[in-house]
Amino acid sequence: MATTGLSAPSNEAAGSSTTRESTSPWASKYRGAVVEDLDPSAAFSVKPTTPVFEAMMSALERDYDHLTVIDEHKTLLGYMSVPRLRQLLETKQFQESDPVEKVMQKFQRKGKKYKLITMETPLEDLEAFFDGKFGGHKSDFAVVTDPGRRFVLGVATKDDLRKFAERRPN
Secondary structure: OOOOOOOOEEOOOOOOOOOOOOOOOOHHHOOOOEHHHHOOEOOOEEOOOOEHHHHHHHHHHHOOOEEEEEOOOOOEEEEEEHHHHHHHHHOOOOOOOOEHHHOOEEOOOOOOEEOOOOOOOEHHHHHHHHOOOOOOOOOOEEEEEOOOOOOEEEEEEHHHHHHHHHHOOO
16 A cells, blocks of 8 residues: 555554565465565656546556655645545546546545665564554555655565565475
8 A cells, every 4th residue: 555655554664574474375485575575666656736537548558556646845745546446437436627626535634653674674573464453454565665755665565465475485
């Protein structure tokens, strides 16, 4: 999900790394690997004023399911989910000419702590994040940021994690 590094609410202090025991069949293949080893896709960001159609076309051209939404100061505001937008389009809940801010998922800044996902985050922690073990909300993606949460560095997906595990020898 993943956000000045923000992706999903957590009851845990942001930035703390508590590697969790994983019951995943992939866990034995991580062997100390971190998010950087996934070579996450560069994040593609849009402004909240970008028309939805333009944002969707940009996502489709890059084969991305999620785009981050940033303001003019590059502050992460939220994200746009292409699958969710398709559902909303089918039910005519918005028009393609509407701005992204009308349909984006906004990150709540106050009262929520977020799990910090950086290039140094262990893959066990990333998997636990995807499984909702850091706040109860499952996620298919994480926004990867620098430790200071100033820059969006990339996006890691559950599929990236699966592919990494499949490539690793036993």
